[in-house]
Amino acid sequence: MVRGIPEGGARVPVIKVTLIEGYDGDTVQRLAERLTDAVRSTIAAPPEGITVIAEEVKPTSYMRGGQARVPGPPIPGAVDVARDFLARMEARDLAGARTHLAETFEMTFPSGRRMTDLADLVAWSRTRYARVAKTIEGWDEGFQGARAVVSCRGTLSGEWLDGTAFSGIRFYDRFELLGGKIVKQEVWNDMAEHRAR
Numbered sequence: 001m002v003r004g005i006p007e008g009g010a011r012v013p014v015i016k017v018t019l020i021e022g023y024d025g026d027t028v029q030r031l032a033e034r035l036t037d038a039v040r041s042t043i044a045a046p047p048e049g050i051t052v053i054a055e056e057v058k059p060t061s062y063m064r065g066g067q068a069r070v071p072g073p074p075i076p077g078a079v080d081v082a083r084d085f086l087a088r089m090e091a092r093d094l095a096g097a098r099t100h101l102a103e104t105f106e107m108t109f110p111s112g113r114r115m116t117d118l119a120d121l122v123a124w125s126r127t128r129y130a131r132v133a134k135t136i137e138g139w140d141e142g143f144q145g146a147r148a149v150v151s152c153r154g155t156l157s158g159e160w161l162d163g164t165a166f167s168g169i170r171f172y173d174r175f176e177l178l179g180g181k182i183v184k185q186e187v188w189n190d191m192a193e194h195r196a197r
Contacts, residue, residue, distance in 0.1 A: 012049035013039050020071040021056040027074040028054050034143075075180040078148035079139050082175045085182060086152070090133060094118045102181035109187045128191065132158035134171065148177040156189060169194050 015035050019028070032052040039050050062069050081100050088097040097118055106116050115121050125132070137154040151174045157167035171189035175182050 012051070013043065013045050014051045014053065015039065016053045016055065018055050018057060018062075020062050020069060021058050022071040023056075023074060030077060078150045078175070078177045078180075079141055081177060081180060081182065082150045082152065082173075083136075083139075085175075086134060086136075086173070089118070092122065094122070100182050102178060102183040104183055105181075105185075106183075107185040107187070110189060110192060128161075128195075129166075130159040130161055130163070132156055144176075146178060147183075150175045150177065156191065160195070166194060 017031065017035065019031075032054060035052050036047060036050050039045055040047060059068050059070055085097050085100040088094075088100075101118075106114060107121065108114050109121070109124070113124065115124070134156060135154045136152050138152065140151045142149045151172065153170075153172045155167065156169040156171050157165075159165055169190050171187070173188075174184075174186045176184040
């Protein structure tokens with residue numbers, strides 16, 4: 001429920017959400033932040049004027065269709081999932097990285113190279129460089145319906161196949177997540193331009 005309550009001559013939004021008791025504080029905090037973002041992206045309201053009230057009720061006090069309900073599982077933060085995925089890929093922990101992927105996962109890399117298996121990505125990478133690391137300078141997060149869209153940007157450093165070091169190469173990664181799992185990764189970077197030099 002969203003209401004506009006007068007405050008100093010202006011109407012400020014107050015959002016009330018009722019939850020079944022049992023969610024951890026971090027999940028409730030993330031929900032409040034997302035609701036605040038939704039209001040800010042829809043109406044001209046300063047963040048300090050937006051109030052979110054989360055009210056919890058016991059499972060025995062919450063019924064739908066005549067049956068008591070329990071809380072649904074929280075979805076992990078999309079940025080946290082993408083960050084851990086990238087860290088595991090850099091460490092070549094493919095088994096750990098795969099735990100973050102949906103069954104329909106696909107990735108697209110520079111030159112339009114499409115893959116669905118992380119082992120194929122590692123094999124393809126070995127034809128381009130000896131090693132690579134990412135320095136992430138920032139994250140962005142948004143939503144498209146049930147999907148979370150996360151992007152990160154920064155620079156690449158590492159070593160070419162001939163042993164020459166490289167650094168400062170720009171990259172941009174975009175992820176789409178559904179239910180806390182990565183369904184799509186798209187990668188752009190300037191490695192081809194630097195290799196040509």
